[in-house]
Amino acid sequence: MKMMTSDDAIGHDTLHPIPHSTVYEKPSIVPDLAQWIRQLSAFLPVYQNGNSTMISLENEETWYLPWKVQTQYQKVAEENCVDTRALRRAYEELIGHTLYLPLVTKIYPAIYVPLKVRHPDIRNDGAVGYFRTRDIAIVKPIAAQTTLITLTNHHSFFIDMKKILVDRRIRNARNFDVLLDHRGDNHL
Secondary structure (H helix, E strand, O other): OOOOOOOOOEOOOOOOOOOOOEEOOOHHHOOOHHHHHHHEEEEEEEEOOOEEEEEEEOOOOEEEEOOOHHHHHHHHHHHOOOOHHHHHHHHHHHHOOOOOOOEEEOOOOEEEEEEEOOOOOOOOOOOEEEEEHHHEEEEEEEEOOEEEEEEOOOOEEEEOOOHHHHHHHHHHHHHHHHHHHHHOOOOO
C-alpha cells in the first residue's frame, strides 16, 4: 500500500466506510478479539450506521465495528485483565492527570494513547481515538490546531490537537508505562 498523504488521511470529514474496508453490522459476526488483538494499531469513533468504531490493524486492514469506541476500550482492557479504575487511579498518582487515560496492557503488551479525532455531533458520542504508540511513525503539524499522524501500517489520521499536545500525550503514556513497570503494577 502506498503511503497516505494528508489528502488521503482520515478525519472528521471522511465519509465512512472507506473503500476496501470490512463492515461488521452485528456484534455476533465480529471476530473474537483474542484472534486480532495483537494486530490492533488504532481504534477510533466514527459515524457509520450510527456511532461506531473504526479499527486500524497493523496488516493495513480497516474494520468497522457496531459499538462505541468506549466499548472497544473496555473490551481491550478486559481481554488484558486491566482494571480501568485502578489504571485511572495510578495515572492520577503517577502522572498527575485524570483525563485522557492511556490504555496500558501487559498480557498483549501495548500502550494506546488517547487523541482527539473528531467533534461529536451528539454529546457523549466520543471524540477520542486510541493509537498504539509503537505504531505511530510520523507526527506532523498541519495547522495550528491540527496534527497528522501516520502509523507504520501507512494509515494516516487527522488529530484535532496541536502537535505539542499530541507529543505530550504520547510522552505521558510512555512514561506511565515505565512508571507502572518500575512500581511493579503489571496487572491493574
